[in-house]
Amino acid sequence: MKRKLLVLFLGVFLTCIQAIAQQVTVTGKVNSSDGPIPGVSVKVKGTTAISQTNGDGVFSIRASANDVLVFSYIGYAPIERSVGNNTTINVTLVEDSEGLNEVVVVGFGTQKKESLTGSVSTVNVAKVFGNRPIPDLGRGLQGAVPGLSVVVPSGEVGSDPILRIRGQIGSVNGSANPLILVDNVEIPSIQYVNPNDIENITVLKDAASSAIYGAKAAFGVILITTKNGANTTGTNVTYSNNFVLQSPFKPIDIAGIDGLEYTLDAHENMRQPGPAGGFWRIDRTSFERIKEWQTKYGGSVGNSDPVVYGRDWSWDGVQKFGYRIYDPVEAMIKDNPLSQIHNLGLNGKSGNTNYNLSVGYLGQEGMMKPAKHDDYRRVTPALNITTKATDYLTLRGGVRYAEGTKRNPNSLNSAAFSADPWLYMYRWSRLFPIGVQEQGQDIIDPAFSARMSNDQIRNEKFLNLNLGATVKITDAWDVQADYAYSTQNNLTTASVPYVQGRTHWYGVEALRDGTGAQVYVDENGNPTNTGGVPAYRFPLTDHTVKADT
Structure with a gap:
């Protein structure tokens, strides 16, 4: 048995020696149209082997004939080269113009990213949100935007995320919330936007945004543009849903x-x-x-x-004196509460008119087991219509409605610190x-x-109506006029039984x-x-x- 193990060990050892012996030192130089590039990352694809070019753009790395080298540097398109029998590989990186030509929404218009002087971040909505079952936009943005902090204050269903750009604090009693605009209309809560309706998101981080939006933008601006309609004639109906069974993110272990x-x-x-x-x-x-x-x-x-x-x-x-140990987790925590998301969309174009109608529904059950009701329901219908009346006049209008209802047990001892059953x-x-x-x-x-x-029932309603027109004066000039009306109604009802x-x-x-x-x-x-x-x-x-x- 020992002899077999020794033979096996020697075989593995010799195989490793042979693999190492097959590696060679690959050298080369990385250039651009302006000359050598220092600091370029040179990595053996699929491994942890990595090197970097020096001040003259020269690199050296160990690799085998079957390996592929990946050259990457900020602002340039990455490039791959197979090693093969080569011991010298020279490459030329080309500037990546895609990021610089990207158009972002800023203020009342758009600009190319290369023309910006302020601090702006854009969100790839399709990549960040995808098919994730996110209950609201705030939770979807967690970790997606540098400098944007999204904190969920509690595990309660329906809790509004706290947004902070660059961690700014206004004052002890003042607000440090960023200004949230949906199609250039301010909304009081990011929960009033259905993530499925969003076309793109831009985050303005510095004080330059105050020059456009005033004092409310002192702590940054989150610009949200929603879907307007199809570009080709026809109607497209979509429906999606998501069902989730929830559980605590870790076992709740209380000392016994x-x-x-x-x-x-x-x-x-x-x-x-x-x-x-x-x-x-x-x-x-x-x-x-x-x-x-x-x-x-x-x-x-x-x-x-x-x-x-x-x-x-x-x-x-x-x-x-007590002898029995009770289990509060078993008594209080519900097993696998259900959350569900439904989205219905109608998107299309007829003649010169584009339209987008959507209805979103979110239903979440809380985890308080003995409660009569511990849940949150939200419905978010929205309609956008744009029509080209003439070659020089475009009219648009929209309506956005959001209603959220949170039900939870009302405290039977609201006058004391024991108000929270948890x-x-x-x-x-x-x-x-x-x-x-x-x-x-x-x-x-x-x-x-x-x-x-x-039940303590908290009902929040938000309604926005907007009308607008664009008058084309020349190919380079136009005049835009918009009117928006918003109303919000929050009501909390509660009672105490005997x-x-x-x-x-x-x-x-x-x-x-x-x-x-x-x-x-x-x-x-x-x-x-x-x-x-x-x-x-x-x-x-x-x-x-x-x-x-």
Whole structure:
């Protein structure tokens, strides 16, 4: 066996030696129409081998006969050359005029990129967006434009991305948002644009944009041009959709026994008196009971099974000790919520009239499992029409509408910092019951609050109407006139129901049977008439005040 391994090793070694021996040193010179080019990247295609030309345009690199060398430099078109039997390869790079001849939208017109003096970036919409299932334009632009920061403030569906150009901050209370223009009309939110309607995007980054758009453009401008219609006679109908099942981008791991042990160790290291923990206490004796509970019941008691006195917790007359570890992730996080995107388009030309009609729909479900509704819906219809009335007069008009509706649980405790149900999923110890009942009655916890609350509904509507005309004076001169009307209506509705539930925050009350007699239970929480310990339960309290409902 050892002899076979030795033979195999020698074979691999000799093969590698032979491959290295077949490589030769290839030298050459890279020129342009103006002479040698220093700093040209010379790379062996498909490998990590790379070299660079010196000040005289000369390079040297190791390669084999089957390799291909790739020569590239900013502003020049890349070129490839096969090595073959050559040990000297000279190339001449040609300027790449495609980028310089690119036409970009700036202000109220267009310019070639080579004529620009300000800082401008354009977005290749087809390449950047493609068929990606992006819910809004802001998320689609993440990482696509140098100097443009796109931050999603939260994982909530329907959250508006925060845009910053070059990270600028206006003031502590002032806005640093860039000006967003769609077909030269300002819009208050980038969510009001259907990514499927966009023809091109230009980002103006420096202060020069203020010369055209005024003070609102102090933090940059995002210019969006939408599709206008077909160039050939006929009608084209398109439909696309996308369905996505979502999940957390990483497992949500909340400390269990290890976290409780850390709490206990820290408490002891600080030489604090009494048990550790707030509301639910823990000491060395109860910590051993917690480990015993995991061994005895960890595989049989489910996350949603009722909480039982004696088995899951106990009361020593002053404070509560918990033995059962609950799973807030299971209680709060929905598995695979659905998101869907639909786009319907009608694009065409009839005579001298071009038209583009589109309707976009976005539906997203949030991840809050116990909520009645946690979702976001948005519809974005748009219509653009352009007609050439005469050889000298072109008329255009359009209408853009956007309506988004966000539904989520309204807080049942809006006066306190506990308003967000997600907060206590992390803040509470895992000894705090969540997503369970006691004696057939609900316990006040984040899952209960989300399930019992009424919906908070945020509805946002935006409407834009625009009319315009272009009068051609000469081939080089024309006069454009545009009128736009925009209106926005935002409405948030919410209500608080009257809710009661069992609370485990402070004291307890004796558990009694139908006759009013004290109930006794054994160590497994089963009622018993022989021995046992007095049983307790959580008291019934108002979770909301009737005066606030």
